[in-house]
Amino acid sequence: MTTINLSGRTALVTGAAGGLGAAVAETLHNAGAQVALLDQDSEANRHTATRIGDSAVAITADLADLTQLDRAHREAVERLGTIDILVNNAAMAPMNGLWEIEPAEWDAVFAVNVRASFFLTRTVAEGMRTRGFGRVVNIASLSGQKARPTSVHYGVSKAALIAMTRNFALDLAAHGVTVNAVAPGMIETPMVHTIGKQKMAELAADIPVGRIAEPTEVADLVCFLAGDTGAFITGATYDINGGVLMR
Template sequence: MLDTGLAGRTVLVTGSAHGIGAALVRACLAEGAFVAALDIDEAANRALAERADPGGARIRPVRADLSDPAAIAAAHDEVSAWRPVDVLFNNAARPLARSLWEITAEEWDEVFAINLRAVFLLTRAVAAGMRERGFGRIVNMASVAGQTPRPTGAAYGSSKAGLIALTRVFAAELAAYGVTVNAVAPAMTDTPMVRSVGPEALAALTAQVPMGRIATPEEVVRVALFLASAESFVTGATYDVNGGALMR
């Protein structure tokens, strides 16, 4: 068993209310961490918090819209007043599967605001404290869509490619301060985001995966927890969790 070293540490998970984020919250609580769970969907986030930690002693649900820089700053203030953050999972994202001929400028900006600008702003805010304390683990949820082209992935895929680049910049900047920064690049994973494409598109996409199925959120979380573990010499890396869909 991997000793994550997360017991007693404070973890911030964005996009915590559903899918991979909710699985991350449950896993971090099981490891003994304190968890700040940030999501725009307040009702679902509160419900998740009540289910995952019924007494509420180790979880703090935070409502924020990551497309708004002021909301990011306020959420960071709220979380760090509760407990200083040791581990940050930048997991929230806005999916967009749309032909590059049809994407509007507003959609492009919204995807980039959530998938890339928010990660930049929140990571910079959180990393300042990590650098001072000499310890931090940051894990960004990228995507295979940022590594190989999809006809409908102009905005989403470009934002995820940017996230992989940003991961490396933060990793280089923070390496000397005990702070590691890495990315996970899943392919299709069984979450509400993927189910929203419909059964036919899902079957067609699954057929392209050499392992013949899509990932479970827990399989993605396992790799994210490895990258967040206290004893680690891994930084600036992107770990693929894709069933062989892209081998590089």
């Protein structure tokens, strides 16, 4: 198997304090990249960066706030030099049903899951385009491809992220910058722990492979797309859902 070598590359991963983002940051670091972890939870983020290694950088920002997003981008560039790889991973997923969602909650979900990903990608991609190299990986979700009983705002935001992936991919394809999405089914992270053990076991029983994903399994796919291995892949959405959606 090809070993992915990211030596000399730099990566910014959002929502990296825990869960999938932390696994992605660690996997990219282990492949040789210098990583910056961005999260609103400064303490957990610092802790995760320290665990990953001395060269890992922790940046605190609430991505729902565009001023903080801009500041975080500037800090990442100051500390990394450039950003070669961007992983838009941060998201929120309130578990309300279709009839319960208030406008403020709808807006909050879109501010993080869609608006922040759009403006951060646009800002970071300027440098990537100038240098003629870049990798953007958007963490979407099976919920953006298939209806679920709750969290319609989350599902619609992930469908938007998949559409946005194609738009950026088209715009940047001729400039050495690839933009792809990864659409996981259930992953073993704090986000799914809110569902409860009993419900999680029921949901896992409906997955053809019979279990939910480990964060590292999704992180390995992100790393593949971030490496030279991903050079001819752009505008794609990779399903990684244990066979829940086959197409």
